[in-house]
Amino acid sequence: MAKVRVRYTDLFAQTIQRMREDGLLLVSLGADGKPNVMTIGWGTIGSIWARPVFIVLVRPSRHTYSRLEQIGDFTVNVPPPELAAAVSHCGTVSGRDHNKFREMRLTPIPSREVRPPVIKECVVHYECRTLHRNDLAPDALAEAVRAEFYALGDFHRVYFGEIVAAYADEDAAQRLRPRPAVQ
Ligand SMILES: Cc1cc2nc3c(=O)[nH]c(=O)nc-3n(C[C@H](O)[C@H](O)[C@H](O)COP(=O)(O)O)c2cc1C
Structure with missing residues (x-):
């Protein structure tokens, strides 16, 4: 499936909806060059400092936190509903002692603008470069x-994170149609 550029607001509703249903997948990269993936359920997209921004919240106890402190870039990937089990796993075990990409058969592929990869099996991808962090x-x-x-x-x-690239599968809107029950 070809990935096409999108405006950062084009799939906003679908992105937030999927975040509330199963979660999104945040990929970070350590100074050791190893990517790590974790599930996020909190965050939003907006416009700050005249830039498109993805805001995510990460607890210090996460392996991801140490990665983000080493390399501020990250990617946020929107999984289709079929990846629910993988999303749950990535939100349960830590990259400190698990290779979640391998365990869940997720494929890291090079990003266009940032160092951490995106996840091939996901439908929408936001590449982000940290502009600000705050406790x-x-x-x-x-x-x-x-x-x-x-x-x-x-x-x-x-x-x-400034969204420096956003792209999606051509049929993203179709594949991410919300389940009826979640508001
Ligand atoms: C649905 C769901 C949403 C989550 N959202 C967040 C989040 O927004 N921020 C956070 O710090 N942890 C969140 N977590 C917990 C982390 O994903 C979890 O602790 C994960 O194992 C951390 O992985 P890591 O140690 O490899 O970074 C969430 C977990 C689940 C299942």
């Missing part, structure tokens, strides 16, 4: 959010 301020969080999501600390670091 959540625990004291500034609503108490309800803090109690629900940060009982153990491990407050997320927020990465603002």
Whole structure:
């Protein structure tokens, strides 16, 4: 399937919908040259500093965090529903002791603009270059959010990645049609 360039907002609804259904796949790269993939359920796309930006939240305990601190580039890949099991696995085990690409038969292919690869089996790809990173301020969080999501600390670091390339399978909109139940 040929990958065609898209505007970064073209598949916004499908991207957010898939993030809420199964999750998206974030690929980072360590200084050792090894890519790692992890599932993300939180994030958004927007326009900041007159640039298209993908914002992701990564806890310091993740192997991905150490990769992002070494090389700020990352890619966000939108999996089709058929990859649900792989997405779940990538959100359960760590790249510290697993090669998730191999275990889930995901194929890393070179990106167009950044160093970490994209995932061939995914449908939409956003290549991102970190412009800014910032830690959540625990004291500034609503108490309800803090109690629900940060009982153990491990407050997320927020990465603002400029989307320097966005492309998708030609039939992306068709393949990512939402399941009826999730709003
Ligand atoms: C559906 C789903 C969504 C997730 N979203 C996030 C997220 O947005 N940020 C985060 O830090 N961890 C998130 N996780 C947890 C990581 O994906 C998980 O801890 C993963 O094993 C980390 O991999 P790594 O150690 O190789 O980086 C999510 C897990 C699942 C299953």
